[in-house]
Amino acid sequence: MSVILNVEKLTKSFGGLTAVSNVNIQLEQGELVGLIGPNGAGKTTVFNLLTGVYVPTAGTITLYRDDKKVALQGLKPYKVCKTGVARTFQNIRLFKDLTVLDNVRIAMHKNVKYGLVSSFLHLPSYRREEKKLTEESIELLKIFKLDDKKDEYAKNLPYGEQRHLEIARALATNPVLLLLDEPAAGMNPAETAKLTELIRWIREKYNLTIILIEHDMSLVMKICERIYVLDYGMVIANGTPDEIKSNKRVI
Amino acid sequence: MKNILKMQSVRKLIFLALTFAIIQLLIITNIIDAYFQNTLANICINIILAVSLNLITGFTGQFSLGHAGFMSIGAYTCAIITLRMPTILGFFLGVLAGAVLAALVGFIVGLPTLRLRGDYLAIATLGMAEIIRIIFINLKITNGAAGLQNIPRFVNWTWLFIFTVGTVLLINNFLKSSHGRACIAIREDEIAADAMGINTTKYKVTAFVIGAFCAGIAGALYASYFYFLKPNIFDFLKSVNVLVIVVLGGLGSISGSIFAAILLEIISTFLQSFSELRMVIYALLLVIIMIFRPQGLMGSKEVSFSVFSKLGGNFKSGKSKLEQRFKSKKGRV
Amino acid sequence: MEQLIQQVINGISLGSIYALIALGYTMVYGIIKLINFAHCDVYMIGAYVGYFCMTTFHIGFIPSVLIAMVVCTLLGIAIEKIAYKPLRNATRIAVLITAIGVSLFLEYGTMFFVKATSRSYPEMTGIMTKSFNFGNIVISMKQIIILVITVVLMILLQVIVKKTKIGKAMRAVSMDRDAAELMGINVDTTISFTFALGSALAGAAGVLVGVYYNSINPLMGVLPGLKAFVAAVFGGIGLIPGAMIGGYFIGVVEVFVSGYGGSLYRDAVVFGILILILIVKPTGLLGKNTREKV
Numbered sequence: 001m002s003v004i005l006n007v008e009k010l011t012k013s014f015g016g017l018t019a020v021s022n023v024n025i026q027l028e029q030g031e032l033v034g035l036i037g038p039n040g041a042g043k044t045t046v047f048n049l050l051t052g053v054y055v056p057t058a059g060t061i062t063l064y065r066d067d068k069k070v071a072l073q074g075l076k077p078y079k080v081c082k083t084g085v086a087r088t089f090q091n092i093r094l095f096k097d098l099t100v101l102d103n104v105r106i107a108m109h110k111n112v113k114y115g116l117v118s119s120f121l122h123l124p125s126y127r128r129e130e131k132k133l134t135e136e137s138i139e140l141l142k143i144f145k146l147d148d149k150k151d152e153y154a155k156n157l158p159y160g161e162q163r164h165l166e167i168a169r170a171l172a173t174n175p176v177l178l179l180l181d182e183p184a185a186g187m188n189p190a191e192t193a194k195l196t197e198l199i200r201w202i203r204e205k206y207n208l209t210i211i212l213i214e215h216d217m218s219l220v221m222k223i224c225e226r227i228y229v230l231d232y233g234m235v236i237a238n239g240t241p242d243e244i245k246s247n248k249r250v251i
Numbered sequence: 252m253k254n255i256l257k258m259q260s261v262r263k264l265i266f267l268a269l270t271f272a273i274i275q276l277l278i279i280t281n282i283i284d285a286y287f288q289n290t291l292a293n294i295c296i297n298i299i300l301a302v303s304l305n306l307i308t309g310f311t312g313q314f315s316l317g318h319a320g321f322m323s324i325g326a327y328t329c330a331i332i333t334l335r336m337p338t339i340l341g342f343f344l345g346v347l348a349g350a351v352l353a354a355l356v357g358f359i360v361g362l363p364t365l366r367l368r369g370d371y372l373a374i375a376t377l378g379m380a381e382i383i384r385i386i387f388i389n390l391k392i393t394n395g396a397a398g399l400q401n402i403p404r405f406v407n408w409t410w411l412f413i414f415t416v417g418t419v420l421l422i423n424n425f426l427k428s429s430h431g432r433a434c435i436a437i438r439e440d441e442i443a444a445d446a447m448g449i450n451t452t453k454y455k456v457t458a459f460v461i462g463a464f465c466a467g468i469a470g471a472l473y474a475s476y477f478y479f480l481k482p483n484i485f486d487f488l489k490s491v492n493v494l495v496i497v498v499l500g501g502l503g504s505i506s507g508s509i510f511a512a513i514l515l516e517i518i519s520t521f522l523q524s525f526s527e528l529r530m531v532i533y534a535l536l537l538v539i540i541m542i543f544r545p546q547g548l549m550g551s552k553e554v555s556f557s558v559f560s561k562l563g564g565n566f567k568s569g570k571s572k573l574e575q576r577f578k579s580k581k582g583r584v
Numbered sequence: 585m586e587q588l589i590q591q592v593i594n595g596i597s598l599g600s601i602y603a604l605i606a607l608g609y610t611m612v613y614g615i616i617k618l619i620n621f622a623h624c625d626v627y628m629i630g631a632y633v634g635y636f637c638m639t640t641f642h643i644g645f646i647p648s649v650l651i652a653m654v655v656c657t658l659l660g661i662a663i664e665k666i667a668y669k670p671l672r673n674a675t676r677i678a679v680l681i682t683a684i685g686v687s688l689f690l691e692y693g694t695m696f697f698v699k700a701t702s703r704s705y706p707e708m709t710g711i712m713t714k715s716f717n718f719g720n721i722v723i724s725m726k727q728i729i730i731l732v733i734t735v736v737l738m739i740l741l742q743v744i745v746k747k748t749k750i751g752k753a754m755r756a757v758s759m760d761r762d763a764a765e766l767m768g769i770n771v772d773t774t775i776s777f778t779f780a781l782g783s784a785l786a787g788a789a790g791v792l793v794g795v796y797y798n799s800i801n802p803l804m805g806v807l808p809g810l811k812a813f814v815a816a817v818f819g820g821i822g823l824i825p826g827a828m829i830g831g832y833f834i835g836v837v838e839v840f841v842s843g844y845g846g847s848l849y850r851d852a853v854v855f856g857i858l859i860l861i862l863i864v865k866p867t868g869l870l871g872k873n874t875r876e877k878v
Contacts, residue, residue, distance in 0.1 A: 051446060081448035089446075095439035097551065105429070106436045110448035112429040116457070119428030120421045126428060133429065173448050314677050363863045369676040370619045374813065375862050378855035381810070385852040487806070491684055498681055527700075530692035537685030542670045545678050 003064055004029040004209050005050075005177060010059035012042075012049055012233075019045045021233040023059070025211075027177070032203055033211045034220045037230035043213045044090055046230070047179050049073075051087050052080040065176050082110055086175035088166040090182050090213075096155035100146055100165060103154050104137040107172035137172065143202075144168045160191050164198075171202065178202075180212035184219050192216060196223050221245070271412050278408055287520075288408070292476045294516045295411040296469045299418045301496040301508035303465035306422050308494075309502030309551075310431070311458040312438030313365060314373040318493050320380030321463040323485035324356055325349030325470030327393050330402045330480055342405040342475060346414075349474075350467035356383070357463025358456060365455040380490060387482040398481035399474075406476040414472060418465045423505055425461065434458045438503075495533055498540060503551030510548060586720045591843045592836060597727045597796065599835025600734035604789035605812035606819070606827035607741065608660075608782025614758040614822030615778045617676070621683035622663055624809020625690035626783045630656045630790025631800045632694065638706050645712070645795065649733070652787040660783025661776050669772070694802040702801040705794040712795075730792050737785055738828060745824060750777055758822065807851065811838070814858040820868030829869065 007025040011018065020042045027033055035043050048054045050061060052075045061072040063083055070083045095103050112133065114125040141147040144164045149157065154165060163183060170178060183199070184192045196219055203210055214220045220227065221241045229237040229250050237247045244250055274291070277283040283291065300318060307315045329345030336344065364375040387393045425431045433454045436444035445451050474480055496515055500507030522529040540547060605627055612620045630652040637648035667686050671679045708726070715724040745751035753774045756764040765771050793808075794800050815834040819826025834854060842850045861868065 053442070053446075076450075077442075077445040078448050078450045081446060087446055089443065093440050093443035093446075095436055095443065098435065098439060102432060102435075106432050106444070106449070107447045109429045109433050109436075114428075116425075116430060119425050119430050122424050122428075130429070169447065308677070312677075314680065364859065367862055367866060370617075370680055371817075371862055371866055373680060374619065374817075375859055377810070378814075378858045382852045382855045382859075385849065385855075389848045491688065494681065494684070502677075527692045527696040530688055531696060534685045534688035534692060538667055538682050538689065541674070541678050541682040541685065542667070545674065 002029050003027070005211075006060075006062045006064070007050070008060050008062075010046070010049060010061065011057045012045060012054055013057045019233050020049065023230070023233070023235050025228060025235070027209050027211060029176075029209055030203070030207065031209055032199070032223060032225050033209075034224035034227040035211055035213045035230060036215070036217075036220055036227060041230040042233040043230050044181060045233075047087060047181055047213065050080070050179060051085060052077040063177065078110075081173055081175075084174070084176040085179065086170040086173045086177070087179040088163075088170050088181055088183060090185070092162050092166055094154040094162055094165060094169070096153070098154060099151050100141065100154055100157065101134070101137055101150035103165060103169050104140055104172045105133055107169045108133050108137060110173060140168050140172055144198075159186055163187070163195075167198075167202075171206065176207075176209065178208050178210045180210065182213055182215065184214060184216045187216075189218075192219055195219070199223060267416060271408075274412075275408055289477075290516055290520050291408065292406070292411055292472075294513055295415040296473050296476075297493065297496060297512040297516060298415050298509050299465055299469040299472070300493045301500065301512050302419050302422050302505055303462040303469070304493050305497045305500075305502065305505065305508050306426070306434075306465075307458050307462040309497060309504070309508075310426060310438060311434040311455060312441075313455055313459065314369050315376045315459070315462070316373045316487070316490050316494070317360075317376035317378075317380030317383075318462070318466050319485040319487070319489035320376075320383040321353040321357060321466035322470035322473070322489070323383060323387060323482065324353040325467030326474040326480055326485070327387060327399070327470075328352050328467075329471035330399045330474040331392060333403045333405070333475060334399065334401075337403040339405060342403070345475070346468060346471040349471040350464045353467025353470070354460045354464040357460045361456045361459035361463075362452075365452060365459060377487060377490070380485075380487065384482050384485060387485075393480075393482070396482060398479065400479050402474050402478040402480065404475060404478050406472050411472065411476070414468055418468060419505065419509070422461070422465070426505070430454070430457070492533070495537055498537065499547050501547035501549035501551060504547070504549035504553055506554040507547055507549030507552075587843070590721050591839050593721065593723055593727065594843075595836030595839035596832060597730050597835070598839055599832035600730050601789050601793055601796075601808065601831075602812045602815045602835050603828050603831025604734055604737065604785045604792075605808060606816040606831045607738070607824060608786045609813050610816040610819075610822055610824060610827040611754070611778050611782045613816070615754060615775055616668070616672070618668065618679050618683060619813065620668075620782075621680070621809075622667075622686040622690060623660075623782065623786060624805030624812070625687050625694075626656050626660055626663075626805075627786040627790045627793075627809065628694065628800070628802060628805035629659060629690065630787030631794045631804065632698065632790075633787070634791030634794050635703060635705060635800055645708070645791075649788055649791045652791045653784040654787075656783040656787025656790070657780045660779040660786075664776055664779040669775075691802050691805075698802070700802055702799045705798050705800065708795060726796050730796060733788065733792065737788060741781065741785070741824065744781065750774065754778055811851075811854050814854055814861075817858060817866075817868055818861050820871035823868070823870050826868055826870045 003026060005025065005027040007023060010020060010023040012020040023046060035046065037043055045054065049056050050072065052072065056073045059073065063070045063072055063085065065084055072080055072083065072085070095106065112129055114123070114129050118126045138147050138150060141150055144167070146161060146165060146168065154162065157165060167180065167183065184195050187195060199210065200223060202208060224241060226238070226240060227244045228235055229244060237244055237250050239247070274283070278288060300322065304315065304318045307313050326349065328349035332345035332348055333341045360379045364372060367375055388396050393399065426435070433444065433449045434457070436447070436449055437451050437454055441451055496511045497508055499515065500509070500511030519529060522532070605624065608623045609620060612618055612623070633652040633655045634648045637643040637651050643651065663686055667682050668679060671682055712725050712729070715722050745754060753764065753769045754777065756767070756769055757771055757774045761771060811834055812831065815830035816827045818833060819828070819830030837857070838850055838854060841853045846853065
């Protein structure tokens with residue numbers, strides 16, 4: 001198994017407040033890892049640092065893919081996405097007034113090759129790629145059972161389906177590393193169980209490495225192969241679910 | 252599926268051709284006289300302005316209050332070129348140069364300012380338009396505050412029609428492409444768009460530049476139709492006029508902008524003699540729309556040609572009913 | 585050298601006006617994040633109220649200023665209640681467009697009733713016509729009065745904002761509207777009060793301008809309003825000291841550019857300052873940086 005993500009000494013300070021301090025994370029290709037901790041521990045801040053929303057005060061973030069190393073720290077979010085890191089948001093950030101299909105199609109934009117002239121004139125390259133793009137989007141929606149709602153406005157979907165759509169949208173960017181920020185938030189046990197299966201399934205099918213933030217311990221313990229525990233911006237423990245369960249510091 | 256699309260395109264073409272022909276006829280027979288021809292010109296120019304501003308503000312969510320500035324660049328460039336080259340070639344050159352120059356200024360202004368938030372961006376664009384206006388007042392080549400006169404007139408209904416349909420078509424096509432969707436995503440949620448791999452700065456500037464380009468075309472058409480230019484025509488009030496059209500029609504609706512442009516120009520023509528009252532009504536309209544119906548006439552929806560397909564459908568079903576009757580009669584006989 | 589000092593003195597007079605108007609912009613932006621486009625027209629209405637007080641009703645200078653302030657206060661509160669309050673939770677673009685609408689309404693409504701032509705304030709008599717000479721430097725009584733009134737009003741404003749309960753409420757609502765409401769602050773009253781204060785200052789500025797420059801017209805607020813807004817942004821939008829500093833800065837810069845030969849581009853320089861500030865440090869001289877939570 002090869003390393004896909006290496007985070008070293010990651011630190012982020014906002015003025016006098018240090019949100020994240022000296023965080024080290026290593027992910028191997030194909031792993032399903034959890035990131036847990038109390039509210040305010042800095043978990044989403046770590047995600048924001050990984051995806052370029054924040055620039056680290058110190059430390060490095062390195063992504064390994066196709067035998068190449070890419071330094072992610074300091075890259076703008078869209079560039080981070082282009083290297084293969086996708087995410088969902090803690091508070092759903094769907095394109096609410098757009099259709100389900102459009103939400104996914106937009107995520108496919110970075111792979112579009114036809115240029116502005118082609119879009120003005122609807123040249124054959126436009127027609128071809130649009131057709132392919134739309135077909136692929138619908139295929140993706142089928143996995144999440146959202147294809148029959150493809151023309152529905154995203155804001156009209158029930159909450160659980162909105163969360164699914166966010167994941168579908170993230171997948172549409174063709175990532176190698178997927179960051180899920182509280183994917184089960186607000187779900188009941190039945191929905192959470194379905195989600196658990198879904199996450200396992202997409203990891204297999206798309207050969208993904210997944211790191212997820214969650215408060216629902218049943219999901220975390222069931223699905224995560226390894227867990228990082230964050231508190232006050234620092235990693236206080238790191239190990240398998242069993243190890244974490246009995247770790248005194250965590251409790 | 253392909254057949255349906257082909258039918259829609261054919262229908263649209265017939266509609267456009269008819270519109271052009273009917274109005275051309277009305278002009279030739281002088282049913283639409285010189286006065287209403289001016290109204291027509293204003294409508295076309297305003298459609299181009301509104302649709303291009305809608306691209307920037309309604310679809311990409313960047314609040315621009317300086318559209319008149321781009322228009323003035325197009326107008327003056329075209330005027331200056333055609334005054335020195337009073338041929339049809341000169342006219343084309345003028346329109347092209349005007350649009351390109353406007354787009355260039357849009358790029359220069361847009362790049363640094365488009366990372367500003369909504370209201371800050373609005374004021375920055377307002378400031379930019381004012382700077383352009385002041386520059387034009389003070390340049391020799393634009394003849395300062397006195398303006399330019401006797402600009403060669405090349406624009407007639409044909410050119411108005413071609414340029415208006417052309418710009419609307421181009422912008423509409425753009426919005427239906429992945430690049431257009433990227434712009435719309437920025438309006439919806441810029442942070443999410445960024446996270447999905449969209450270079451938000453690039454697309455904000457792109458929308459801005461395209462909008463400026465089209466405003467430049469509108470300006471050039473204005474110069475070559477009304478053959479008289481003064482810097483103060485292109486002031487903040489002009490930008491606001493375009494904004495009213497876009498807001499009334501619906502931020503995010505192309506057909507809304509077209510309807511609103513036609514509607515407001517007709518209203519404005521009737522209120523011609525009460526110019527202050529007209530502005531008071533415009534102002535009240537703005538406030539009332541924003542309080543009671545901020546989505547304007549059309550919201551972010553478009554008129555589709557399904558209206559025509561319904562008519563066509565009735566025709567078809569009527570035909571088949573006739574056939575059935577005929578057949579059954581035949582059967583009886 | 586003497587010309588320099590004269591320019592500075594003239595700049596201070598103009599700066600006082602800009603500061604008074606800028607304060608209204610900055611307070612309203614601070615509390616509801618709105619660029620109140622109509623503010624400059626409240627200033628214009630103040631000038632007209634002063635005009636009618638002094639010409640039609642023959643009321644003296646100071647009472648006219650007070651009446652103008654009262655009328656503008658009421659106008660400002662009315663505008664807030666009618667046009668902005670319904671849109672408290674709307675998008676920024678929506679409120680901005682409404683503000684533009686209110687501004688146009690005031691401008692063209694005034695034009696409709698009192699005609700667009702400029703009117704002149706009556707000539708001042710007695711003590712107001714005095715001026716003091718120091719070599720080649722002239723300081724007119726009008727300039728002194730403008731400065732004195734401006735300083736008095738700004739001191740009053742600081743007292744209200746720093747020492748009274750409502751002032752504290754204003755600061756609280758600017759920071760976090762929902763939290764302030766939960767603490768029992770009447771947000772509506774606080775916002776209305778903010779508009780009242782800003783509009784009162786604008787009304788005073790209007791009369792002062794009428795007396796100083798003599799000529800008023802329905803569109804007199806547009807350019808000064810924009811420049812005062814630039815001043816507010818320059819000093820730090822939302823910050824009261826920022827508006828004061830910004831106002832005087834823009835006033836002095838404008839007079840200098842005008843005086844040293846650039847009167848054609850005088851206005852362009854001010855807009856240039858705006859764009860520069862927005863690009864380099866949008867939070868202004870005294871401002872801090874804030875970020876959106878993701």
